[in-house]
Amino acid sequence: MGKTLKIAVLPGDGIGPEIIEQALKVTKAVCDKFGHTIQYKTALTGAIAIDEVGDPYPEETHQLCMESDAVLFGAIGHPKFDNDPTAKVRPEQGLLRMRKMLGLYANLRPVETFESLLHKSPLRKDLVEGADFMCIRELTGGIYFGEKGRSEDGNTAFDHCVYTREEVERILKLGFEYAMKRKKRLTIVDKANVLETSRLWRQIGQEMAPKYPEVETEFMFVDNAAMRIIQWPKSFDVMVTENMFGDILTDEASVITGSLGLLPSASIGVHTSVFEPIHGSYPQATGKDIANPIATVLSAAMMFEYAFDMKEEGALIREAVDASLAESYVTEDIAEGKSYKTSEVGTWLADYIAKK
Ligand code: IPM
Ligand code: MN
Numbered sequence: 021m022g023k024t025l026k027i028a029v030l031p032g033d034g035i036g037p038e039i040i041e042q043a044l045k046v047t048k049a050v051c052d053k054f055g056h057t058i059q060y061k062t063a064l065t066g067a068i069a070i071d072e073v074g075d076p077y078p079e080e081t082h083q084l085c086m087e088s089d090a091v092l093f094g095a096i097g098h099p100k101f102d103n104d105p106t107a108k109v110r111p112e113q114g115l116l117r118m119r120k121m122l123g124l125y126a127n128l129r130p131v132e133t134f135e136s137l138l139h140k141s142p143l144r145k146d147l148v149e150g151a152d153f154m155c156i157r158e159l160t161g162g163i164y165f166g167e168k169g170r171s172e173d174g175n176t177a178f179d180h181c182v183y184t185r186e187e188v189e190r191i192l193k194l195g196f197e198y199a200m201k202r203k204k205r206l207t208i209v210d211k212a213n214v215l216e217t218s219r220l221w222r223q224i225g226q227e228m229a230p231k232y233p234e235v236e237t238e239f240m241f242v243d244n245a246a247m248r249i250i251q252w253p254k255s256f257d258v259m260v261t262e263n264m265f266g267d268i269l270t271d272e273a274s275v276i277t278g279s280l281g282l283l284p285s286a287s288i289g290v291h292t293s294v295f296e297p298i299h300g301s302y303p304q305a306t307g308k309d310i311a312n313p314i315a316t317v318l319s320a321a322m323m324f325e326y327a328f329d330m331k332e333e334g335a336l337i338r339e340a341v342d343a344s345l346a347e348s349y350v351t352e353d354i355a356e357g358k359s360y361k362t363s364e365v366g367t368w369l370a371d372y373i374a375k376k
Contacts, residue, residue: 022055025328028088028292030081032066033111034301035311035362036094042313042366043092043320046340049370050324050333061088065118066096066111066301076114082121085292090327091122092320093296099303119159123290125187126194127157127266128322129283129298131253131273136345140278140354143250148276153256154198155273157266158183158191159287162217164263183217183262188224195260196232205257206237209245209265221262242269249273274298279353281312284319286326293327295319309361312351314341317369340372 029044031037044060051058063081070076076096085091096111118124132152133141141148166180192208199206208225210218222239229237240248242265248255249272261269274283280299287294297315305311318341325334344350349368352359360368 022051022057023328024057024059025051025090026088027058027060027323028081028084028091029060029062030065030085030091030093031062032094032096032301033068033098034095034303034306036066036096036301038307038309038362039297039311039313039316040092040094042362042369043316045366045370046317046337046373047092047320047323049373050320050336053336053373053376054330054333056330056333060092065093065114067098067101069114070109070111074109076109076111077117077121082118085118085122085294088292090323091292091294092316092323093294094316095297095299095301097301097303116164118294119287120165122287122292122294123160124287124294125158125160125289126191126287127159128286128288128326129155129157129266129270129273131155131256131270131277131283133277134282134342134345136348137278137282137354141276143253143276147251148253151253151256151276153253153273154202154258155266155270156191156195156198156258156260157270158187158260158262159266160263160289161187162263181215181217181264183220185220185224188221189228192221192225192228192260195258196228196235196237199235199237199258200232203257204235206232206235207245207256207259208237208239209242209259209261209269210239211242211265212239213241217262245269246272250276270298279312280315281351281353282314282318284315284317284322286319286322288326293323295323295327309363310352311362312353313362313366313369314344314350317341317366336373336376337369339376340369343372344368 031040163181212218321334321337324330
């Protein structure tokens with residue numbers, strides 16, 4: 021039986037609105053196919069929200085997110101803020117506040133390769149072929165959210181990195197559970213040779229590991245993990261790590277798949293889950309209809325799977341994406357010969373789904 025899906029749509033900045041439009045076309049096509057009704061509302065976030073209402077995550081937007089079953093998020097960020105370190109209100113604060121207020125403590129970033137794009141990877145085909153791991157990034161703690169400040173003369177700055185046992189336990193639990201559902205290998209990434217927070221992570225990881233005897237648990241320093249992602253990506257199954265390490269490692273991991281424009285993510289936790297591409301707002305491409313919509317479309321697939329527990333719907337979106345790649349109906353970042361516009365790829369994917 022069809023369901024009614026309430027979705028909050030937050031396009032954000034740069035290419036956000038263009039890629040979100042494609043994800044919506046695909047979402048609507050899937051809903052038509054399976055007899056679901058989609059009820060979506062759009063709200064402001066990011067630089068555009070600062071320009072219009074002076075706040076990167078307005079209360080109204082938060083209310084909409086809270087009332088919805090899922091949030092589909094584009095991207096945020098604008099160069100006018102990146103180049104002004106003195107700006108008090110920044111688009112990124114909107115995203116961070118949203119994560120905190122929705123209690124989204126886990127960011128799931130699956131790193132998967134696509135057979136037809138292996139030649140686009142900066143790594144040798146034999147290294148990257150078959151690489152498939154899940155990076156679980158802690159999202160509401162650590163250095164991103166600790167106290168920050170400057171000395172009176174402005175010449176000294178600090179950012180505190182803080183983690184509590186509760187925060188570490190809940191994210192590691194998710195890591196162990198994912199490992200159980202996959203190949204039962206868990207890599208806990210830290211910098212326990214230097215950081216006290218990392219030593220807490222490692223201690224708790226060691227305490228929890230015996231409760232999951234089937235899972236092969238390893239601890240790895242983040243510098244070593246960064247190296248291993250390019251040296252032997254196939255060695256990972258589930259990786260779990262703190263906020264900033266996860267931010268950095270997943271950008272690195274995403275490019276081994278051939279393009280940053282391909283990887284989706286799901287942020288889950290206490291309130292409504294958020295689905296967003298892992299790439300940024302790509303300001304240079306704004307309005308040019310050239311950005312790759314696949315990461316956002318796959319985020320919509322994750323939305324069906326995770327927020328609505330609709331596996332078939334998600335699978336059909338994945339099938340459409342695979343088909344577009346196989347037929348080279350793709351945007352310029354991954355095209356070999358002829359390339360297509362963002363909007364053309366979105367329409368192609370929606371048509372594929374409609375014809376199924
Ligand atoms: C991401 C982004 C954000 C982060 C920025 C925009 C604050 O890079 O989602 O990975 O660092 O978390
Ligand atoms: Mn990032």
